Amino acid sequence: MTASDTEDNVRNEQGQGAADDGGRLEAAQLGADLGARATLVQFSSAFCQPCRATRRVLAEVAHMVDGVAHVEIDAEAQLELVRMLDIVRTPTVLVLDADGRIVRRAAGQPRTADVIAALGEAV
Numbered sequence: 001m002t003a004s005d006t007e008d009n010v011r012n013e014q015g016q017g018a019a020d021d022g023g024r025l026e027a028a029q030l031g032a033d034l035g036a037r038a039t040l041v042q043f044s045s046a047f048c049q050p051c052r053a054t055r056r057v058l059a060e061v062a063h064m065v066d067g068v069a070h071v072e073i074d075a076e077a078q079l080e081l082v083r084m085l086d087i088v089r090t091p092t093v094l095v096l097d098a099d100g101r102i103v104r105r106a107a108g109q110p111r112t113a114d115v116i117a118a119l120g121e122a123v
Contacts, residue, residue: 023102037067038122039096043075050109054091061115097122
């Protein structure tokens with residue numbers, strides 16, 4: 001997947017009702033606390049090679065930017081959440097603001113610069 005493919009797969013999720021309450025996720029749904037400023041939610045699967053690279057990129061960004069958390073979710077183990085959010089491939093990354101509102105969504109392996117730019121909408 002190229003950077004342009006990733007950019008093509010990024011879409012604004014605001015107001016599209018991806019979750020039951022209009023595009024918001026709670027810590028209980030994720031099984032982890034939300035970041036103070038933003039949360040990078042990664043949906044992965046066991047044999048997904050791009051998921052490993054995505055994990056490294058998101059962990060690096062979360063380490064660099066104060067108040068940003070990275071949460072990885074096993075898509076196979078969380079099928080209800082996958083269906084609710086219409087996750088159709090891995091890796092899929094959701095960018096949440098401090099309140100858990102989904103502000104960006106991307107499928108495929110992101111570049112560090114793309115993740116940082118997406119965080120700009122959340123913080």
